[in-house]
Amino acid sequence: MTATRTEPARRADDRIAEARSRDEPGASELSTPLDLLLSEAGRGPLRRFLPGMSGVRLAAGLARRPGAVAGRAAGLAAELARVQVGRSEVGPHPKDRRFADEAWAKNPFLKRTLQSYLATGQALRGLVADANLGYGDSQRMGFIVDNVVEALSPTNSPALNPKVLKRTIDTGGGNLLAGGRRFVKDFATSPRVPSMVEPDAFSVGEDVAVTPGDVVLRTDVFELIQYTPQTTKVRSVPLLIVPPTINKYYVIDLAEQRSLVEHLVQAGQQVYCISWRNPDARHADWGLDTYGQSILEAMTAAQDISRQEQVALLGICSGGMIASMVMAHLAATGDLGRVAAFSLAVTVLDQHQAGLPSALLSHKGAAASTRASREKGYLDGRALAEIFAWLRPNDLIWNYWVNNYLMGHAPKAFDILYWNADPVRMTAAMHRDFMDLAVRNALVEPDAATMLGSPVDLGKVDVDSYVVAGIADHLCQWESCYRTTQLLGGDSRFVLSTSGHIAAMVNPPSNEKASFQTRDTNPPGAAEWLAGATKVRGSWWSDYVDWLAERSGPERNRPRRTGSAAYEPVCAAPGTYVHDR
Amino acid sequence: MGTPASSDAAPDRVRSVSVRGITARISVREGVGPFVNEPPLLLCNGIGVSFEVLQPLVDALDPRRGVVRFDVPGVGGSALPPTPYPIAALASWVTRLMAGLGHQRFDVLGLSWGGGLAQQLAVQHRRRVRRVVLVATGTGALMVPAHPSVLLKMSTPRRHRDPEYAARIAGDIYGGTMRTDPAKGARLLHSVTRSGPRRGYYYQLGAMAGWTSLPFLRLLRQPTLVMGGTDDPIIPVANPRLQARLIPHARLHLYEGGHLDIVTEAERLVPVVEQFLLGLRPYIEPDGKAPA
Numbered sequence: 001m002t003a004t005r006t007e008p009a010r011r012a013d014d015r016i017a018e019a020r021s022r023d024e025p026g027a028s029e030l031s032t033p034l035d036l037l038l039s040e041a042g043r044g045p046l047r048r049f050l051p052g053m054s055g056v057r058l059a060a061g062l063a064r065r066p067g068a069v070a071g072r073a074a075g076l077a078a079e080l081a082r083v084q085v086g087r088s089e090v091g092p093h094p095k096d097r098r099f100a101d102e103a104w105a106k107n108p109f110l111k112r113t114l115q116s117y118l119a120t121g122q123a124l125r126g127l128v129a130d131a132n133l134g135y136g137d138s139q140r141m142g143f144i145v146d147n148v149v150e151a152l153s154p155t156n157s158p159a160l161n162p163k164v165l166k167r168t169i170d171t172g173g174g175n176l177l178a179g180g181r182r183f184v185k186d187f188a189t190s191p192r193v194p195s196m197v198e199p200d201a202f203s204v205g206e207d208v209a210v211t212p213g214d215v216v217l218r219t220d221v222f223e224l225i226q227y228t229p230q231t232t233k234v235r236s237v238p239l240l241i242v243p244p245t246i247n248k249y250y251v252i253d254l255a256e257q258r259s260l261v262e263h264l265v266q267a268g269q270q271v272y273c274i275s276w277r278n279p280d281a282r283h284a285d286w287g288l289d290t291y292g293q294s295i296l297e298a299m300t301a302a303q304d305i306s307r308q309e310q311v312a313l314l315g316i317c318s319g320g321m322i323a324s325m326v327m328a329h330l331a332a333t334g335d336l337g338r339v340a341a342f343s344l345a346v347t348v349l350d351q352h353q354a355g356l357p358s359a360l361l362s363h364k365g366a367a368a369s370t371r372a373s374r375e376k377g378y379l380d381g382r383a384l385a386e387i388f389a390w391l392r393p394n395d396l397i398w399n400y401w402v403n404n405y406l407m408g409h410a411p412k413a414f415d416i417l418y419w420n421a422d423p424v425r426m427t428a429a430m431h432r433d434f435m436d437l438a439v440r441n442a443l444v445e446p447d448a449a450t451m452l453g454s455p456v457d458l459g460k461v462d463v464d465s466y467v468v469a470g471i472a473d474h475l476c477q478w479e480s481c482y483r484t485t486q487l488l489g490g491d492s493r494f495v496l497s498t499s500g501h502i503a504a505m506v507n508p509p510s511n512e513k514a515s516f517q518t519r520d521t522n523p524p525g526a527a528e529w530l531a532g533a534t535k536v537r538g539s540w541w542s543d544y545v546d547w548l549a550e551r552s553g554p555e556r557n558r559p560r561r562t563g564s565a566a567y568e569p570v571c572a573a574p575g576t577y578v579h580d581r
Numbered sequence: 582m583g584t585p586a587s588s589d590a591a592p593d594r595v596r597s598v599s600v601r602g603i604t605a606r607i608s609v610r611e612g613v614g615p616f617v618n619e620p621p622l623l624l625c626n627g628i629g630v631s632f633e634v635l636q637p638l639v640d641a642l643d644p645r646r647g648v649v650r651f652d653v654p655g656v657g658g659s660a661l662p663p664t665p666y667p668i669a670a671l672a673s674w675v676t677r678l679m680a681g682l683g684h685q686r687f688d689v690l691g692l693s694w695g696g697g698l699a700q701q702l703a704v705q706h707r708r709r710v711r712r713v714v715l716v717a718t719g720t721g722a723l724m725v726p727a728h729p730s731v732l733l734k735m736s737t738p739r740r741h742r743d744p745e746y747a748a749r750i751a752g753d754i755y756g757g758t759m760r761t762d763p764a765k766g767a768r769l770l771h772s773v774t775r776s777g778p779r780r781g782y783y784y785q786l787g788a789m790a791g792w793t794s795l796p797f798l799r800l801l802r803q804p805t806l807v808m809g810g811t812d813d814p815i816i817p818v819a820n821p822r823l824q825a826r827l828i829p830h831a832r833l834h835l836y837e838g839g840h841l842d843i844v845t846e847a848e849r850l851v852p853v854v855e856q857f858l859l860g861l862r863p864y865i866e867p868d869g870k871a872p873a
Binding site: 280 | 592593594596598602604606658660662663
């Protein structure tokens, strides 16, 4: 692998190494959550719990303020004393499902346990606030303290959780036996986190990824699915979807009625979707250019099959990053006329201060991580899954710890979690390229990055764009997604959906609670934008369909078959690559 | 891959199924016409490669015949099992997989490592397995061994991961057509196959460690076709001869060629399999000559 590294690859390595030498406090904010995940996953899960220099600075910060520390200690002691005599007012957040059982309020022993736990946790979190750390350090220490506090919750202990105690009596200990078996099975292979869904809960192609279509092109890197039209008339310009490269594409084609693809097909769009191959060590050299080239190949195929001069592009998460760079490449080569409309979903292009995870990334970490993946040839998606789970331990670890191991229940069948447990590897070259972009925040600065030999200047991309983000997205903060509207050269419509990273994507109109915010102008700041935005009931899917319809040409009769003489269908959707574990 | 089979064949459907908590990638081609109610042919692959490698073999079979292929757990697109497994557990798992697909009875063809699995299936699930085809395979730990240098090359999955290495050694370990065209071997192992975690390969090696079919071959009741190449460095020709002698209802077919010729020379060799599966009397060449 090393022998075949190209010149740009070597330059990227050099840049990362150079950035590492400039690593200093404050510089760590230059990264995206995604990149943190990529960085951490290359190095193993324990690393992120080591406070490192942030811990030293925390200690130093506290040492400078002995009064505050003493105050915290005294306050905690007084609170614990009140707990002992039963006069404490401390209680869990009413929405905290962990303590929903009434035994926590009624049983005096459990009530005191709970209150002591809450008071101690508060004091610990307060200490981090007292230390007056910088942005990066306070995020990092807050993360570690939160993790420790959440791990110590009495609900996680079989001897203290009343729900578990009751079940142990009911089943004569059978729950702990079954839970032990689950524990051994989960922790024998990575990802070493509680499984959130049974491996046979769903079956790809049977009850998820079921929208009918055909694979019309298969290359080493991807399969191109053409979905079968379900309306008599279709829009003439086809839509090509570029899914993320770190998970399977079927997040946009989950069960029926929950599938964005199905929604678009039924709205009269001709939909094409890329299904990336799950690469392994042999494909270590596939970098950003390989994937960018693949998008161009898919565009050409969609154009040829539908006999159109144009396509509409929709990029999602990391797929959106690559698609944006391809757009810049097209602009640089005078080919931007090929794209009728450009859309980005939950994609971060500007990576400045992109939230908690970004604060945890250091240049040193980036360098170590790319080195690790280069030795292996790829970055394992399962390692990413571990990192992601530990970013939200209450929801993704301890919840299942109690359900799977203490209660002995099988996790519930939920299609999104099944998808989440089906990750894709990332090639070493791609990993390096992404880290390189992140460390330099290179997409913001014109001509700082290249795609297929062209300098990337997003300002020259003057196609109309549709940018959607989720308000509770932990991975790609919506404020960061919003900055895309300031980077692209054309008219942007920014839409802020409810929910987080995935649920914002999977937001069918059947969801009664669905709503989104939007506004006609895009002021420079995200907060300013939000202040003037109006709330619309319903899913952004419908809004998107309307926006797309205006830009995807006149209606015509639907094609009689999928593919063409030059692109004979290879096999039925969802194809073969989606099944590679 | 990719070339549509003749029009009267059902399409190959690739999908993932979960059997006993392990997700496996499988490819199923339903039988059509006269084969609708016939037991399908289960193909058991060689070590460390995914089922795409068998495509030329499948293409050479009767297009109407039902065929089931799968990636062994830990290889190709199938999930890695949590612990190493013995071959008997895998045989039981495979039977469960077939039952889940609605096939209580099936024929089995085992190539190389898969031949060990096929022998185990035949003895362990006697009522499920109708006919057995063993291609370029031996009797496990107790067999006439290959040259040590061949065994050394077989002990790691490197040839599946490094195309240059594969091209260099293909002739030495696979013999036959690989000697004249080693790049063909490299292509075969590199371009179409999906590679799983390295641990999956070692689990596969481990499953066969200490296993031998020698004591139970006399117990096989199924009609069995034993095929072997006369230029196969991995499986010296004495092995298929021995198997054919021990298995009561066995027919022996020796051919001039190497370890993977059933795949690389499928048009020539698969008709022998096809005739055997149809219950026709195959031509037996005790001298090892291929049929004219």
